[in-house]
Amino acid sequence: MTTGETTAGAPAALTYSDLREQLWRALIDCDDTHAVALVRYAVGEGDPARVAAVAERVLLELIAPAQERVGVEWAANRITIAQEHAATAINERCVSAVADAAAPVLGSPVRGRVTVACVDGEWHALPARLVAEVLRLRGWNVDYLGAQVPTEHLIAHLHQRPSDAVLLSSSIPSHLPTAHAAISACRTTGTPILAGGAAFGPQGRYAHRMQAAWAPHAVGAHTLLEQGLDRPVVDAARLPDLDLPHLSDQEYTLVRQTKRQLVKQTLADVEDAFPPMRSYSELQRERTAEDIDHIVTYLVTALYVDDAELFTTFVAWTVGILDARGVPPRSLLPALDSLLHQLNDFPRATGILAAARGALTVPGPGQAA
Ligand code: B12
Structure with missing residues (x-):
């Protein structure tokens, strides 16, 4: 697989595997200039539909795997916490660079509005950001609220700017009780809820128990949104043991x-x-x-x-x-x-x-x- 186009100073055709390795080196060397240049090179320019498709691929097949590798190397004690933080900061810049590179070719959003937020206490914003950017590239109007959004402010936002769906992200399972409270609160606004992220367990088993739809990744989220999610019955504050009777x-x-x-x-x-x-x-x-x-x-x-x-x-x-x-x-x-x-x-x-x-x-x- 090649990226196709070349830019000044870049090799003629780098495979995704070459790009992944180079991006990894740049992350570990704290070289954000090189990392940003790489992802911009990979996105290229030209036909708008092609740029949007390649930008999505760069997000999901270059940046996301690099970030997962950061986790693997940290867990194995082969990189320090400082290197992990630096790599994450550079990867965040890379996501912005991809979004900036694709912005000129994207027209006005042609689909509905969705709100993407991390549950309260959840610091892992990058997964939610990737989902938000992929949906933007696919024509959704995205309100991206970032890390640890207090539930009451999320609800206020949904009242102010009604959305076709609220997408809740959580990476750490210990946030599940908070995620459940956020899902129940979102139900009171009548907004369909789509959950995602590692916290929700294999095949999203906890999301389903909490009466939320679930998708494994950004593309799956797009598919479900296109199909249309069920609007929840607007009920008053729902006690957790209604969904989880063992409580x-x-x-x-x-x-x-x-x-x-x-x-x-x-x-x-x-x-x-x-x-x-x-x-x-x-x-x-x-x-x-x-x-x-x-x-x-x-x-x-x-x-x-x-x-x-x-x-x-x-x-x-x-x-x-x-x-x-x-x-x-x-x-x-x-x-x-x-x-x-x-x-x-x-x-x-x-x-x-x-x-x-x-x-x-x-x-x-x-x-x-
Ligand atoms: C970077 C990082 C951090 C950064 C986050 C910064 C940021 N801006 O995001 C910081 C340093 C803050 C951090 C903190 C912590 N972290 Co951390 N972190 C990571 C790391 C390395 C990368 C996360 C990431 O971006 N992954 C890349 C994305 C692409 O992967 P993804 O999560 O699978 O996301 C995809 C899908 O899940 C899905 N998706 C995600 N959200 C949604 C939402 C919807 C609606 C949909 C449809 C889909 C969807 O689409 C995404 C894109 O394809 C992971 C390792 C890993 N493998 O993920 C650890 C990891 C998640 N962290 C971990 C831990 C332990 C922590 C801390 C507890 C450490 C500590 N002792 O303080 C804290 C907890 C902080 C908190 N309260 O939340 C562990 C969790 C283990 C566990 N038991 O669950 C991991 C797995 C590290 C490891 N290898 O062990 N972390």
Whole structure:
């Protein structure tokens, strides 16, 4: 595959694979000039329909994979957090450069208006931005509200500027209770809701449980919007247990309320059961407390959506993160055991914890971690 056209100073024809590699190097070298030049070169110029199609391809097949690679390299501890931040900032500039390059050839929007927003607390704006730009390229009139939009302001926006659909993005599953509240609030405006992003689970299973439509990517979103989404029945504030009946057992509420105490006790139990922790520095102790805080947060989220797999997946992800940083993943076992013990009276919580513990394969003491 080639980009076709050439521009001054650029090689005759770069394949997408060449471009991906060059973009990656530019991101890692903090070279935003080169990164922007590359994506502008890839978009090219000429026939408006072609430019719009190529711009979409650059967004989804160059910039998005580069950003995913940032995540993989960070998780494997091969790049620093500073490099991850720099690469993301450059990629954001690249998205703007693609949008700017395509803008002159785009006429007025020919389709309806959609609002694209991240749920409150969600910092991962780039996925939503990619969706917004692809929809613009496909003729939609897009109100893009960016990261962490407080639900009340999202609702005010929908009242001020009625939309054919509201597109909610979330990348981190721990935002699911907030996402559910946002979906329920959007229903009260009668606006069709389309959710997307990694938080909503495999095949959007949590979005569906929360009565929202779901699409895996920007192109899927366009297809669903073209087909027309159902307008929700405008009902008054909808209580979460109408969609998630298991919430009536109160386990989610009670475990969430005792989160601080759970984290404290778990930290103490891990210190008892995992002797290397006794010689941890202050910083290492803080990190461990953060990790335990995340574990309890994901347990609470799994209780919210009643899905043990959500928690098991998170624990497996944590094993990878710890392992890559030289922290023995077996330190997770006493944490899970402590929580199992403390939450003995909560059958759903212990079921979720036991499933994760059963699936956890970590090298034992004496074996390489
Ligand atoms: C960049 C980044 C950040 C940046 C975000 C900056 C920004 N402006 O976006 C910063 C540094 C802020 C950040 C923070 C955090 N991050 Co982060 N981050 C990433 C990273 C590397 C890239 C995200 C991205 O842009 N992906 C690229 C896009 C293209 O992929 P995508 O999400 O799949 O999006 C596509 C589809 O999902 C879909 N889609 C997305 N939204 C929508 C919406 C609709 C309506 C539709 C239809 C479709 C759709 O279309 C998109 C385009 O094709 C990911 C790694 C990764 N693989 O994604 C981690 C990642 C998401 N982050 C992670 C974590 C842990 C965090 C933090 C908790 C870290 C910390 N300890 O503080 C915080 C949480 C902050 C918060 N409260 O939200 C983890 C999450 C793991 C998990 N357990 O879920 C990941 C997966 C990293 C990893 N490899 O482990 N992060």
